[in-house]
Amino acid sequence: MGLLRFSSTLLASFITLGQATNLYVSSYNGSITTLELTSQNGSYQLRSVYENAGCSPNPSWLNLDQPHGYLYCQDEGLTVANGSLSSFSVAEDGELTLVDKAATITGPVNSVIYGNRTGLRSIALAHYAGSAVSSWTLSPNGTFSFLQSEFFTLAQPGPVPSRQDAPHPHETILDPTGQFILVPDLGADLVRIFGFDATTERLTELTPLKVVPGSGPRHGAFWTPDGVSGGNSTTFLYIVTELGQTVTSYAVSYPAAGGLAFEEVYTSKTYGANRTEPAGTAPAEVAISPDNRFLVISNRNDSAFSIQSPGADNSSSVELSDSLSTFQLNQDGTLTFRQLAPAGGSYPRQFSLNKVGDLVAVGLQYSGRVVIFKRDVESGLVGDSVGVVQGLGNVTCVVWDE
Ligand SMILES: *[C@@H]1O[C@H](CO)[C@@H](O)[C@H](O)[C@H]1NC(C)=O
Ligand SMILES: *[C@@H]1O[C@H](CO)[C@@H](O)[C@H](O)[C@H]1NC(C)=O
Ligand SMILES: *[C@@H]1O[C@H](CO)[C@@H](O)[C@H](O)[C@H]1NC(C)=O
Ligand SMILES: *[C@@H]1O[C@H](CO)[C@@H](O)[C@H](O)[C@H]1NC(C)=O
Ligand SMILES: *[C@@H]1O[C@H](CO)[C@@H](O)[C@H](O)[C@H]1NC(C)=O
Ligand SMILES: *[C@@H]1O[C@H](CO)[C@@H](O)[C@H](O)[C@H]1NC(C)=O
Ligand SMILES: *[C@@H]1O[C@H](CO)[C@@H](O)[C@H](O)[C@H]1NC(C)=O
Numbered sequence: 231m232g233l234l235r236f237s238s239t240l241l242a243s244f245i246t247l248g249q250a251t252n253l254y255v256s257s258y259n260g261s262i263t264t265l266e267l268t269s270q271n272g273s274y275q276l277r278s279v280y281e282n283a284g285c286s287p288n289p290s291w292l293n294l295d296q297p298h299g300y301l302y303c304q305d306e307g308l309t310v311a312n313g314s315l316s317s318f319s320v321a322e323d324g325e326l327t328l329v330d331k332a333a334t335i336t337g338p339v340n341s342v343i344y345g346n347r348t349g350l351r352s353i354a355l356a357h358y359a360g361s362a363v364s365s366w367t368l369s370p371n372g373t374f375s376f377l378q379s380e381f382f383t384l385a386q387p388g389p390v391p392s393r394q395d396a397p398h399p400h401e402t403i404l405d406p407t408g409q410f411i412l413v414p415d416l417g418a419d420l421v422r423i424f425g426f427d428a429t430t431e432r433l434t435e436l437t438p439l440k441v442v443p444g445s446g447p448r449h450g451a452f453w454t455p456d457g458v459s460g461g462n463s464t465t466f467l468y469i470v471t472e473l474g475q476t477v478t479s480y481a482v483s484y485p486a487a488g489g490l491a492f493e494e495v496y497t498s499k500t501y502g503a504n505r506t507e508p509a510g511t512a513p514a515e516v517a518i519s520p521d522n523r524f525l526v527i528s529n530r531n532d533s534a535f536s537i538q539s540p541g542a543d544n545s546s547s548v549e550l551s552d553s554l555s556t557f558q559l560n561q562d563g564t565l566t567f568r569q570l571a572p573a574g575g576s577y578p579r580q581f582s583l584n585k586v587g588d589l590v591a592v593g594l595q596y597s598g599r600v601v602i603f604k605r606d607v608e609s610g611l612v613g614d615s616v617g618v619v620q621g622l623g624n625v626t627c628v629v630w631d632e
């Protein structure tokens with residue numbers, strides 16, 4: 231719209247200056263860092279432009295409500311009694327301004343925005359250490375207020391007692407119809423399911439999906455092959471387990487009696503059916519590519535590659551790198567392994583694909599860096615790095631603002 235009013239001279243200078251995209255990075259060291267990625271004639275530059283300590287002490291997850299211009303941050307509160315939820319308004323240049331902040335149950339690690347059937351919107355938080363899910367009502371001005379908390383218990387520890395001493399909700403996922411919230415619970419070997427009241431948006435727990443005992447479900451993603459919710463294709467759910475190192479797909483149906491029903495379709499190691507991960511590998515994040523054809527998983531602690539240390543002056547300086555797995559999504563819900571690519575360092579806890587899917591930003595927790603890689607949209611293959619920012623502390627999440 232604005233572009234049409236540019237004179238050709240202005241337009242030319244706009245192209246020469248290149249296009250800037252902002253990303254937000256959360257780190258356990260207390261900061262949310264704004265990164266700016268500029269691209270000019272096919273070459274990229276990535277730099278840090280702002281830092282904000284409003285989500286301290288231990289930012290663990292970012293949720294960008296891009297259309298409304300607010301960023302929600304969860305702080306895990308690793309060494310204090312409570313976690314926190316904070317909201318920021320987002321300026322055009324990526325500067326953040328704290329709007330609201332409240333103490334929560336300990337250990338929030340993820341969130342999802344849901345609701346809006348009657349204009350009201352809410353945010354649900356998964357509390358790993360707190361064995362709980364909480365929800366908060368959002369206001370159009372970026373403030374929020376406590377709605378509810380649900381605590382879970384385990385009668386006895388799971389098969390991996392060191393990690394399954396208690397329920398550990400790890401993510402909140404909205405189903406494609408927007409009517410259900412799924413919560414992989416690493417401690418309880420369940421994917422908990424919640425419906426919610428259309429008016430109050432209070433959550434109600436429904437019959438959960440039970441996964442393999444000791445597998446520790448962490449994150450998941452929904453996929454509809456035709457890309458249409460409520461369309462003619464089956465809805466599939468992909469669950470990545472951290473302890474079992476697996477990805478499992480389920481065909482999802484919506485019984486008339488309510489809730490969700492699941493039929494397991496396919497399972498493999500996150501390296502694919504015919505390979506084995508090194509012991510100690512802990513898969514973390516999973517995402518469907520924007521073109522709806524590929525599934526990407528990050529593998530922590532597999533040290534599968536030797537890479538040149540990013541930013542090192544000494545070109546023979548090498549280090550071990552963990553990996554990203556790419557699978558092709560098949561219409562029947564099965565997966566075909568396509569590629570294992572270097573993740574750019576150690577502990578790729580989280581990654582985000584940009585809107586067109588030609589770049590992937592990886593948050594490397596133990597390397598304290600964010601690396602952005604090119605990605606071939608057609609083949610789904612992850613390629614060379616186009617930018618790195620180091621010294622970010624224990625990075626937990628990176629999101630694109632576009
Ligand atoms: C842009 O890249 C092309 C191909 O690499 C090159 O021929 C051209 O000179 C570049 N233009 C500018 C303005 O850098
Ligand atoms: C903060 O933590 C304390 C101790 O666990 C707990 O009793 C309290 O309910 C928490 N506050 C909130 C707002 O969840
Ligand atoms: C929420 O619903 C209102 C009216 O029903 C609609 O105009 C608005 O776009 C919706 N917002 C989101 C974020 O879906
Ligand atoms: C934001 O909205 C809430 C709820 O509608 C209201 O209570 C509060 O006063 C508003 N705050 C500001 C600063 O406008
Ligand atoms: C579902 O299939 C029917 C019959 O082929 C077709 O008319 C309809 O457009 C399809 N709906 C969607 C959402 O693809
Ligand atoms: C993977 O292993 C299965 C079972 O052994 C075999 O049928 C299949 O052909 C193998 N696929 C590849 C790509 O090697
Ligand atoms: C990484 O894997 C090794 C085994 O290969 C294991 O000994 C180590 O505890 C793991 N480290 C972490 C931080 O999970």
Ligand SMILES: *[C@@H]1O[C@H](CO)[C@@H](O)[C@H](O)[C@H]1NC(C)=O
Pocket residue numbers: 544545546547548
């Ligand atoms: C470059 O790094 C290698 C491997 O770490 C090391 O052996 C070598 O001494 C370094 N060279 C310089 C000039 O620092």
Ligand SMILES: *[C@@H]1O[C@H](CO)[C@@H](O)[C@H](O)[C@H]1NC(C)=O
Pocket residue numbers: 258595596597598624
């Ligand atoms: C932070 O990263 C270092 C490695 O750089 C690792 O040893 C440490 O356990 C990490 N701490 C947290 C809280 O993630």
Ligand SMILES: *[C@@H]1O[C@H](CO)[C@@H](O)[C@H](O)[C@H]1NC(C)=O
Pocket residue numbers: 257259260261263281620621622623
């Ligand atoms: C966190 O890391 C950023 C980026 O390197 C640094 O500027 C900041 O001082 C660190 N914050 C803390 C509290 O250590």
